[in-house]
Amino acid sequence: MSPRVVKAKKEKEKELRCGFVAIIGRPNSGKSTLLNHIVEEKIAIVSPIPQTTRTMVKGIYTDERGQIVFIDTPGWHRGRDHLDRFMSQACLDATDGVDCVIHLADTSRPIGEEEFQVVDRLKHVKVPIIVGLNKIDLKGEYMAQYISLWEDVKKKKVDEMENFVLLPLSGRDGTQVDKLIDLVFSFMPVGPFFYEQDVISDTPKRQVVADMIREKLFLLTREELPHSIAVVIDEMRPVKGKTTFIRATVLVERDSQKEIVIGAKGQMIKQVGIMARAELENLLETKVFIELYVKTSKHWRDDPSMLADMGYQA
Numbered sequence: 402m403s404p405r406v407v408k409a410k411k412e413k414e415k416e417l418r419c420g421f422v423a424i425i426g427r428p429n430s431g432k433s434t435l436l437n438h439i440v441e442e443k444i445a446i447v448s449p450i451p452q453t454t455r456t457m458v459k460g461i462y463t464d465e466r467g468q469i470v471f472i473d474t475p476g477w478h479r480g481r482d483h484l485d486r487f488m489s490q491a492c493l494d495a496t497d498g499v500d501c502v503i504h505l506a507d508t509s510r511p512i513g514e515e516e517f518q519v520v521d522r523l524k525h526v527k528v529p530i531i532v533g534l535n536k537i538d539l540k541g542e543y544m545a546q547y548i549s550l551w552e553d554v555k556k557k558k559v560d561e562m563e564n565f566v567l568l569p570l571s572g573r574d575g576t577q578v579d580k581l582i583d584l585v586f587s588f589m590p591v592g593p594f595f596y597e598q599d600v601i602s603d604t605p606k607r608q609v610v611a612d613m614i615r616e617k618l619f620l621l622t623r624e625e626l627p628h629s630i631a632v633v634i635d636e637m638r639p640v641k642g643k644t645t646f647i648r649a650t651v652l653v654e655r656d657s658q659k660e661i662v663i664g665a666k667g668q669m670i671k672q673v674g675i676m677a678r679a680e681l682e683n684l685l686e687t688k689v690f691i692e693l694y695v696k697t698s699k700h701w702r703d704d705p706s707m708l709a710d711m712g713y714q715a
């Protein structure tokens with residue numbers, strides 16, 4: 402690069418605002434949906450079942466103003482096993498070293514114990530906090546509760562708080578998401594890009610594939626079953642350049658759950674494969690062939706080495 406180009410690049414970088422923002426909230430508040438809307442692609446799985454996201458997922462937004470790395474986190478909840486602890490830790494770790502935090506609240510539901518815990522954890526955060534009053538398309542019946550909760554914790558009225566903004570929005574239909582991005586940019590420091598401009602995520606492909614299959618299992622199975630499910634990718638390879646062959650094992654905790662996941666005459670697992678394939682073909686831009694196996698593994702949620710194999714490790 403010539404000295405002139407280097408100088409021009411440095412001048413440009415002086416104007417760019419680039420930084421990290423963590424999206425924190427209790428399970429099901431819409432964090433992953435918001436992330437997908439921001440990057441305009443489905444990079445994080447979404448389901449109506451709480452505790453869908455199990456790892457941090459980065460979504461990178463770039464425009465002429467700079468670059469924001471949004472970090473989607475597992476919903477904050479207390480649990481007893483290794484996986485629960487890993488998920489809560491991932492949520493807390495995400496607030497380290499970021500330039501801003503978005504506390505995403507579901508205004509269609511009253512505040513609960515988990516919300517108190519989230520706010521209690523965030524009250525000492527030094528960086529600016531944006532409270533995203535989410536799901537405003539559902540009319541935001543409980544919005545006032547979230548505002549009072551923060552006022553009680555900070556012992557101040559909202560308009561007296563510094564570095565603190567409330568923003569009603571909908572991550573699903575996009576209401577005020579542009580405004581959210583504007584606000585986040587206003588809190589980003591000046592500096593160069595962290596990622597190439599066309600990168601929107603850095604999640605490894607195997608993790609994305611495992612998550613997509615797990616999402617279909619979450620959508621098709623009911624109640625407590627999803628929390629007993631994990632997906633391990635045993636093999637993933639290109640075949641003749643045009644097809645991706647994927648062999649994966651679905652782990653469940655009990656034999657009775659294995660029967661449900663397989664379904665009568667294998668119908669359930671077949672449906673999971675069909676739905677996952679359609680989405681993965683889009684994502685991988687190849688044809689996809691999936692082989693799914695179901696296995697009982699009683700204590701996978703509490704087995705550190707199995708969790709590490711699945712990418713659930715610190």
Ligand SMILES: Nc1nc2c(ncn2[C@@H]2O[C@H](COP(=O)(O)OP(=O)(O)OP(=O)(O)O)[C@@H](O)[C@H]2O)c(=O)[nH]1
Pocket residue numbers: 426427428429430431432433434435446447448449450451452453454455474475476477535536537538539570571572573574
């Ligand atoms: N009406 C409405 N529903 C939404 C909105 N955002 C998310 N949802 C729904 O809320 C449910 C949970 O969404 P997720 O994006 O998976 O929530 P999450 O906070 O990532 O959940 P965890 O990963 O479990 O912590 C899904 O059924 C979404 O379709 C919204 O703005 N409006």
Ligand SMILES: [Mg+2]
Pocket residue numbers: 432433434445446447453454473474475476
């Ligand atoms: Mg999520």
